[in-house]
Amino acid sequence: MLNTMALIDRVQLELGAQEPWPKDAKLYQPYEVEQILLSDNANCLAVQAFLKMCNLDFVVEPRANAEAMSPSGKVPFLKAGAFVVSELEGIVSFVNNKGISLTEKFDQEAKSDMRAYMSLVHNVIEVAELYISWVDKETYNEVTSVRNGSIYPWPLNHIQNRAKRNQVIKKLKVLQWYKKSTKEVLEEVENCCQALSDRLEGKEYFFGTSCELDALLYGHVHTVLTNTKTVAMKKLADVIKKFNIITEHCRRIDEQFMRRSSCVYFG
Amino acid sequence: MGTVHAKADDRRNILGDTVENLSGNERQQDKRQEDIQWEGVRARVDKIHIDGLARTKDDIIEDCIRDLFKASDFQDVLLKAHRARLKLDELGCFKNISVYIDTSKGPNATPDGLEVTFNVKELKRLTGGISTHVGNNEGALLVGMKAPNILGRGERVQVEYTHGSKKTSNFNIGFVKPFRGRHRPVFTTSLFQAHSEWPTSGYKSIERGLLLDFAFHSSSLVKHNLQWSGDVRDFNCLSRSTSFDVREQSGLSLKSALRHILSMDLRDDLIFPTQGSLFELTSEFAGLGGDVGFIKNKFTFQSNYSVMEDIVFQGSLTGGVMTPTSPDMKISMADMFYLGGPLSVRGFQLRGVGPHSEGNALGSMCYWAAGLHLFAPLPFRPGRGGFGELFRTHLFVNAGNVGDFKLDDSNLLSTIQKNMRVSYGLGLALRLGNMARLEVNYCFPLTFDKGDHTQSGVQFGIGVKFL
The missing domain is CATH 3.10.20.310 (membrane protein fhac)
Structure with a gap:
């Protein structure tokens, strides 16, 4: 029965693609002020930036249990009409299915380059954010555990923090990041930023016009630069600040699409 | 809460036998009164x-x-x-x-x-076994181990795992300690994990927790249970097409609740009683810590009358009310009331009565349901006194309603009658051991609401507690 249901889901998703963009699209994500964590914040911002680049209307709907509500278990997720789609990649292809695409005019090479850079951001900057949030003791105790546990009553908050931490550490072990020192992690981020900065040099956006890669990088850079509560978080921000081209790119998206001032980065 | 599992109540059996034996003895006594x-x-x-x-x-x-x-x-x-x-x-x-x-x-x-x-x-120090048993509308396989009388005063430790045909699974470790005294107090503590899936509501849940139970008799037939349970519930959607109203409830919640269950069972048989009544009252207060809060009261009443030889008239009434305690506390769908199904209001699908969202039953804060049955043996009495006694035919009328009734409403009576669902039908009931009943009914839903999921025609039910 479940298999047929999954098939029906897929068929419905395909059919739904032909409908126009609904007026009541909502983006569900955790509470930004008291709950959201570094990497989740980055991913939510990236989707927001992407939707704004596409000029699509949506409302951000904060929910404490957004992560549990999401079909993939990850935030953010989009509810458009009867459809529920999660994470940047899923949302991008959902939007593409409606005939809206930022990469229409890109050639094959640019498309595959874009995908490679996106996975670079996912595999380095996002993992570094997870490392700082869950492995760095100061950040875990002062920021991550407080925020992650804020939505649960005692003693569930402690149980959940522990469970989530074990889950993230398991992931980091698989990626062979768990044994790295903070210094090594920051070096990885620096190398990644160097590569991105080289590609971006002399251009406003990676491939001329804005695309999902720009949105993704913006989400991460903006999040890291605006969250500097602990020493490790500050160090991570300092690494990115070394690359003028990247902070400039972030400021450009802020002003052009997000319509907010970005003095926070340098204040 | 999860499935209610049935086991043969040996004690009752023996009591029943005794009564028969004793009355038999008396009759014999009369005959031989001259002798002794x-x-x-x-x-x-x-x-x-x-x-x-x-x-x-x-x-x-x-x-x-x-x-x-x-x-x-x-x-x-x-x-x-x-x-x-x-x-x-x-x-x-x-x-x-x-x-x-x-x-x-x-x-x-x-x-x-x-x-x-x-x-x-x-009994041996360690006993165990594999058996099958019947829960509410599903069969289950039970693997259990028991260490009876470990400390010499009737204490026992038991471990049970059941796996149901509808993808439910339960794991339970319990310690039971009976005490001495007139009120026959028994203390039970158990750690449990229960997994259940509800396709009609589009969700699945895993509950893990601790239950403390203190049972005692205030008179020989009135039993009380005082319980505290603390459990973490993981609530998840079954599929992508689950209604968004159900999806919104996803996530973890912690429920800490006090419960009092009063039960009085005067019936002469569990499955096909011929006389006697059953009364059960459950009061629950959730919100002693945790983030789930409500007050819930529920009652069940059943009464049986022998009209003629072997023809039994049964009336039952059940109802419940839930009230939220504070706006900060959640009320999970898993705690709410549902109506409909072969064990409840027949002629409707499982949880088929009441509000639905995209096909998923949402649950209500109040409900009532009533049933009238006329049980009779098989026509022409094949297998009389033996195999035939396992069967009964019955005619029934069921009625019920769900909604968010307000108890202080002046038009309460008309409110709870509005949109009342009624169904009737006839069917065959089969006794399964001394613990469960199987019913095959032909149902006719008579009045129902637009959003209800009815099931007219053949309906199949298996379980312990029927309306």
Whole structure:
């Protein structure tokens, strides 16, 4: 029965693609002020930036249990009409299915380059954010555990923090990041930023016009630069600040699409 | 809460048998009244032997047999010996118990003296097994292990795992400690994990928690349970097409609740009673810590009357009300009331009555349901006295309603009658062991709401508690 249901889901998703963009699209994500964590914040911002680049209307709907509500278990997720789609990649292809695409005019090479850079951001900057949030003791105790546990009553908050931490550490072990020192992690981020900065040099956006890669990088850079509560978080921000081209790119998206001032980065 | 699982209530069985046996004895007595006047035979118990005790402690045995010394005539001895046997059996320490009564011999014997010997066989230190049992509308496989009487006073530790045909699975480790005393108090503590799936509501849930239960009798037939349970519930959507209203409830919640269950069962049989009533009242307060908060009251009443020989009229009424305690506390769909299905209002699909969102049943804060049944044996009585007694035919009318009724509403009666659902039908019921009932019914839903999911025609139900 479940298999047929999954098939029906897929068929419905395909059919739904032909409908126009609904007026009541909502983006569900955790509470930004008291709950959201570094990497989740980055991913939510990236989707927001992407939707704004596409000029699509949506409302951000904060929910404490957004992560549990999401079909993939990850935030953010989009509810458009009867459809529920999660994470940047899923949302991008959902939007593409409606005939809206930022990469229409890109050639094959640019498309595959874009995908490679996106996975670079996912595999380095996002993992570094997870490392700082869950492995760095100061950040875990002062920021991550407080925020992650804020939505649960005692003693569930402690149980959940522990469970989530074990889950993230398991992931980091698989990626062979768990044994790295903070210094090594920051070096990885620096190398990644160097590569991105080289590609971006002399251009406003990676491939001329804005695309999902720009949105993704913006989400991460903006999040890291605006969250500097602990020493490790500050160090991570300092690494990115070394690359003028990247902070400039972030400021450009802020002003052009997000319509907010970005003095926070340098204040 | 999860599935209610049924097990044969051995105690009841024995009680039932006893009543029959005793009345049988009396009849026999009448016949032979000229020969022996039981009441006239003076007797006194000099000695009681208990053979076969190993690890069971003496004090709990003494409690069981003390009354026997007070017997003054032979009939009294017989009755009290029987009662003592029942009490010994209730301890749950022995496999089988037999009673021998003999005249007292030896230097200290009195003229009317008797010696009573109880031959008991203790249960092994560890028992276990695999069995099947029936929960509410599903069959289940049960793997269990039990260490009975571990400390010598009826304490037991049990581990159970059940896997149901509808993808439910339960794991349970429990410790049971009976106490001595007039009110027969029993303390139970258990750690549990229960997994269940509800396709009609589009969700699945995993509950893990701790249950403390204190049971006692305020009179011989009125049983109370005081419970505290703390459990973490993981609530998830079953599929992508699950209604968004259900999806919004996803996530973890912690429920800490106090419960009082009062039950009084005066029926003469669990499955096909011919007379007697059942009354059950459950009051629950959730919100003692945790983030789930409500007050919930629920009652069940069932009454049976023998109209003619073998024809039984049964009426039942059940209802419940839930009220939120504070706006900060959640009320999960798993706690709400649902109506409809072969065990509830027949002629509707499982949870088919009441509000739905995209096909998923959402649950309500109040409900009531009533049922009238006329049970009769199979026509022409094939297999009379044997196989045929496992079956009953029945005609039924069910009615019920759900909604968010306000108890202080002046038009309460008309509110709860509005949109009342009624169905009727006829069917065949089958007794499965002494613990469950199987029904095949042909149902006709008579009045229903637009959003209801009806099921007219053949409906199949298996379970323990039927409306």
